[in-house]
Amino acid sequence: MTATARRKKHRMARKTKSSKPAACQACQGTNLVRRITTYPVHLAGELEGKQIHVGRVALYECQRCGHLMPTPAGQAKVDRNVHMGIRLFLGQLH
Numbered sequence: 001m002t003a004t005a006r007r008k009k010h011r012m013a014r015k016t017k018s019s020k021p022a023a024c025q026a027c028q029g030t031n032l033v034r035r036i037t038t039y040p041v042h043l044a045g046e047l048e049g050k051q052i053h054v055g056r057v058a059l060y061e062c063q064r065c066g067h068l069m070p071t072p073a074g075q076a077k078v079d080r081n082v083h084m085g086i087r088l089f090l091g092q093l094h
């Protein structure tokens with residue numbers, strides 16, 4: 001139906017003022033609280049088993065299961081820190 005296509009287009013074009021996720025990615029819970037806290041990142045590949053803790057990341061915490069979802073700004077910080085951490089682990093900073 002064309003109505004469905006119109007709705008989909010409308011949703012994609014809509015500008016979201018808040019970056020707050022609608023629901024938890026893990027349990028679909030909607031009780032999310034904004035926090036600034038340490039975000040642990042588990043590495044994969046050749047650094048499997050290693051973990052990087054990124055301090056003071058802006059994120060949303062699910063009050064139901066504790067799942068952490070960084071905001072876009074928080075995610076950018078996580079990406080930068082993980083990149084640095086991986087270089088550190090691989091000994092590329094020496």
Ligand SMILES: [Zn+2]
Pocket residue numbers: 024025026027028029062063064065066067
């Ligand atoms: Zn959850």
